[in-house]
Amino acid sequence: MTARAAPAPLPPATTVGLQGWLRQNLFSSRGNSVVTVVLAVVLAWFVFNLGSWVFVEADWTVIISRAPLYIVGLYPYEGYWRLCICLLLISVLLGMSWRAWPNAARRFAFGFGAVILFVGVFPHEMAPEHRALLLLNLPAIGLGYVLTPRPADASPGRLEAIAGGTLAPALERGAIFSTPRRMISAALVALVLTMILILGIAGVPGLDPVNPQDLGGLMINLLLAFFGIVCSLPIGVGLALGRRSSLPILKVACVIFIEVIRGVPLITLLFMSRHILPLTFPEDLNIDRVYLAGITITIFSSAYMAENVRGGMAAVHPGQAEAARALGLRDWQNTLLITLPQGLRNIIPAIVGQFISLFKDTSLVYFIGMLDLVEMGRVSVQGNQEFIDNGREVYLFIALVFWVFCFSMSFISRRIEGVLGVGRR
Amino acid sequence: MTRLLYVQGVPIWRNVVALRWIVQIVSAVVVLSTIALFLLNVAREIEARDIPFGFTFLNRAAQIPIGEAVIPYHPSDSYLYGLLVAGLNTIRASVLGVILATAIGILIGVARLSPNWLLSRIALVYIEVFRNIPLIVQLLFWLTIVLTLPKVAEGYVIADSVYINNSGFFMPWFLAQDGFWPWALITAIGVALAVYAFRRLNRRETETGQQSYPLLAAAVIAIGLSLVALLILGPLAIDIPQVEGRFGRLQGGAQLSGSFMALLVGLVVYTSAFIAEIVRAGIQSVGKGQTEAARSVGLSGMLTLRHVTFPQALRVIIPPLISQFLNLTKNSSLAAAIGYPDLVSVANTMTQIAPAISLFMIVMFSYLSMSLLYSLIGNLYNRMIRFKGA
Numbered sequence: 001m002t003a004r005a006a007p008a009p010l011p012p013a014t015t016v017g018l019q020g021w022l023r024q025n026l027f028s029s030r031g032n033s034v035v036t037v038v039l040a041v042v043l044a045w046f047v048f049n050l051g052s053w054v055f056v057e058a059d060w061t062v063i064i065s066r067a068p069l070y071i072v073g074l075y076p077y078e079g080y081w082r083l084c085i086c087l088l089l090i091s092v093l094l095g096m097s098w099r100a101w102p103n104a105a106r107r108f109a110f111g112f113g114a115v116i117l118f119v120g121v122f123p124h125e126m127a128p129e130h131r132a133l134l135l136l137n138l139p140a141i142g143l144g145y146v147l148t149p150r151p152a153d154a155s156p157g158r159l160e161a162i163a164g165g166t167l168a169p170a171l172e173r174g175a176i177f178s179t180p181r182r183m184i185s186a187a188l189v190a191l192v193l194t195m196i197l198i199l200g201i202a203g204v205p206g207l208d209p210v211n212p213q214d215l216g217g218l219m220i221n222l223l224l225a226f227f228g229i230v231c232s233l234p235i236g237v238g239l240a241l242g243r244r245s246s247l248p249i250l251k252v253a254c255v256i257f258i259e260v261i262r263g264v265p266l267i268t269l270l271f272m273s274r275h276i277l278p279l280t281f282p283e284d285l286n287i288d289r290v291y292l293a294g295i296t297i298t299i300f301s302s303a304y305m306a307e308n309v310r311g312g313m314a315a316v317h318p319g320q321a322e323a324a325r326a327l328g329l330r331d332w333q334n335t336l337l338i339t340l341p342q343g344l345r346n347i348i349p350a351i352v353g354q355f356i357s358l359f360k361d362t363s364l365v366y367f368i369g370m371l372d373l374v375e376m377g378r379v380s381v382q383g384n385q386e387f388i389d390n391g392r393e394v395y396l397f398i399a400l401v402f403w404v405f406c407f408s409m410s411f412i413s414r415r416i417e418g419v420l421g422v423g424r425r
Numbered sequence: 426m427t428r429l430l431y432v433q434g435v436p437i438w439r440n441v442v443a444l445r446w447i448v449q450i451v452s453a454v455v456v457l458s459t460i461a462l463f464l465l466n467v468a469r470e471i472e473a474r475d476i477p478f479g480f481t482f483l484n485r486a487a488q489i490p491i492g493e494a495v496i497p498y499h500p501s502d503s504y505l506y507g508l509l510v511a512g513l514n515t516i517r518a519s520v521l522g523v524i525l526a527t528a529i530g531i532l533i534g535v536a537r538l539s540p541n542w543l544l545s546r547i548a549l550v551y552i553e554v555f556r557n558i559p560l561i562v563q564l565l566f567w568l569t570i571v572l573t574l575p576k577v578a579e580g581y582v583i584a585d586s587v588y589i590n591n592s593g594f595f596m597p598w599f600l601a602q603d604g605f606w607p608w609a610l611i612t613a614i615g616v617a618l619a620v621y622a623f624r625r626l627n628r629r630e631t632e633t634g635q636q637s638y639p640l641l642a643a644a645v646i647a648i649g650l651s652l653v654a655l656l657i658l659g660p661l662a663i664d665i666p667q668v669e670g671r672f673g674r675l676q677g678g679a680q681l682s683g684s685f686m687a688l689l690v691g692l693v694v695y696t697s698a699f700i701a702e703i704v705r706a707g708i709q710s711v712g713k714g715q716t717e718a719a720r721s722v723g724l725s726g727m728l729t730l731r732h733v734t735f736p737q738a739l740r741v742i743i744p745p746l747i748s749q750f751l752n753l754t755k756n757s758s759l760a761a762a763i764g765y766p767d768l769v770s771v772a773n774t775m776t777q778i779a780p781a782i783s784l785f786m787i788v789m790f791s792y793l794s795m796s797l798l799y800s801l802i803g804n805l806y807n808r809m810i811r812f813k814g815a
Contacts (some may be wrong), residue, residue: 032541035596039543247445249453263796264789265758279470280463313638314615360559366762374561381569391569397556399566406557 075214095144530700
């Protein structure tokens with residue numbers, strides 16, 4: 001005990017630190033070294049060319065001058081402030097999510113704030129009041145954050161450290177959105193307000209109704225995706241339950257519906273809905289194509305959702321259902337309270353994947369004549385002699401916008417999986 | 426019936442058999458009446474609004490041009506034939522797309538698992554970039570790239586035979602001569618012999634442990650026979666594209682139009698990103714113990730991959746892979762946006778004079794048959810790889 005153990009010898013310099021990492025991951029063998037060098041050269045060449053194109057050769061004026069069309073389409077200019085307020089509501093919700101699920105939403109909130117800041121201070125043509133409303137989003141995120149209590153199991157957040165420890169308990173007591181139920185109510189209220197603000201109400205000064213045809217740009221992609229997501233999950237669950245049911249006629253009807261919808265491309269469905277859906281409504285009821293697109297996308301997505309849900313429910317261990325029966329639960333209780341919730345948790349990645357592809361699919365609504373972000377981009381290139389050579393810039397910009405949304409969705413889904421402990425319970 | 430539904434002392438609302446019948450009948454009535462209502466409504470409106478409907482138009486002359494066709498087409502041909510030409514265009518894009526996307530997807534998926542950090546990161550970036558951008562945006566982008574290529578006269582020429590320019594991609598191709606069918610027959614026989622020899626030698630190798638080179642033998646038989654026949658019969662001539670006239674139209678060889686190139690590149694890049702993820706997940710799903718066991722019984726890294734890891738990974742890979750093939754086929758309908766005359770695009774043009782609803786019913790039916798074909802293949806495969814015995 002008195003003799004001190006000799007200090008453990010340090011690992012050789014070639015296995016630790018930067019050198020060790022390089023040796024292990026890039027130059028572990030002769031072949032690997034060759035691959036690394038070749039790839040590095042190709043990558044450097046690519047990055048250099050891309051960089052010099054993006055910063056020197058490319059002409060981004062088309063994006064800046066057409067930005068309103070890309071974002072909100074033909075929405076009347078007088079109504080822009082209404083959209084700014086919708087954005088503020090979303091910011092508050094984002095702040096709340098940041099506080100409630102810091103792991104999932106923090107980076108998203110930071111990224112959103114950064115985009116707002118960039119657009120808000122970028123020197124381009126923009127009415128000062130719109131600029132002010134846009135920059136107001138930053139405090140709005142903070143507002144949502146402080147109105148929500150810290151979840152019981154989370155450590156103090158960075159914002160609290162900045163605000164000072166003494167302030168935090170007071171904020172906690174004053175928190176409005178203290179339960180999940182209240183947060184959901186807040187989201188629903190925000191949703192209704194958003195719809196009212198966007199579409200307007202006849203007769204209310206300042207809220208002149210907007211023709212749904214004029215909704216366009218990124219806004220219509222987001223709106224269609226949102227409603228598709230919200231509506232297709234319950235319909236998909238219904239179809240999946242129908243397909244699992246033991247009633248033959250219901251089952252066959254669901255199977256045929258799901259397989260037909262999944263077997264054809266979305267644009268043929270959009271085409272059919274343009275020609276057939278209006279026939280099923282009374283002739284004097286003129287349904288706008290925005291709603292036709294929404295209905296079609298929802299139907300399309302719910303068929304895929306149904307298959308995901310069915311897969312998830314099939315993966316629930318039969319012992320669960322047996323245990324539920326042994327406890328005296330009825331069949332419907334068993335399905336709704338035991339199998340379905342566990343099945344849904346099994347398929348969170350699949351559901352988010354479906355949401356992502358739904359969002360990407362909203363880019364096809366051009367086929368029934370709507371001016372979404374992609375179509376706006378196409379029109380601004382092909383319909384305009386001035387920008388006819390700027391196709392690359394426009395499509396890269398649009399690609400970037402879609403990419404940011406889709407990538408953040410898949411990022412958040414991975415975090416939610418972590419929070420819900422999929423695969424660990 | 427009454428005995429079935431009526432049980433002594435059990436009220437009808439507690440009788441499971443009766444309840445099931447009632448729910449059954451109610452659901453049947455609801456489903457059928459919804460469908461009937463929908464169809465009747467549509468039929469009445471078609472009648473009332475005088476919307477053209479029916480299939481008699483299919484035999485009339487289509488009178489529309491189709492930019493490129495696999496089989497000869499003339500605007501005076503019938504609608505039905507025009508749809509067939511368009512359908513073949515869809516199949517051409519899908520088949521080429523499936524082959525290329527699978528090859529590139531497997532490469533990227535394996536690269537994703539490479540121990541080389543740089544390679545694996547590049548594969549990751551490829552996957553995350555291309556699967557998160559809508560296909561239509563990618564197609565429009567590739568079309569822009571194709572259209573900014575130089576004109577025919579100033580385009581890229583490789584070895585005086587491959588031309589790349591803004592009207593497409595042109596390369597030498599084969600022209601069938603007199604001896605083509607005999608040669609094809611001999612080649613088919615060669616392939617059959619090769620398969621037989623491969624199985625035979627493979628079995629010998631597994632049973633006796635004697636090195637028998639089954640793959641080499643099979644390749645020698647098939648390729649050798651085919652080559653010998655090729656030299657004797659001379660069934661194929663090579664057609665090299667050539668610039669004709671002052672305005673430099675290219676004639677001959679295999680021609681892939683600009684919009685076809687854009688479609689193919691877009692479909693392949695987009696789908697290969699998904700396939701790469703499937704391949705990665707499949708390979709990772711094989712337990713580590715399998716590899717370790719294979720190595721400990723003395724198999725080399727390559728043999729482990731071929732005989733242990735990959736066959737097991739295939740079980741996981743194939744079903745989602747087939748659904749990606751189906752997706753690619755359906756996605757090829759976006760050709761309508763970039764001017765490649767596929768099924769949807771041609772049908773859309775035809776709607777200017779022919780009944781739109783009938784046309785798109787045919788189009789949807791065609792896609793449905795294709796997807797049924799894919800699920801048939803998938804089911805056959807699933808049956809084939811099911812664990813036997815045990």
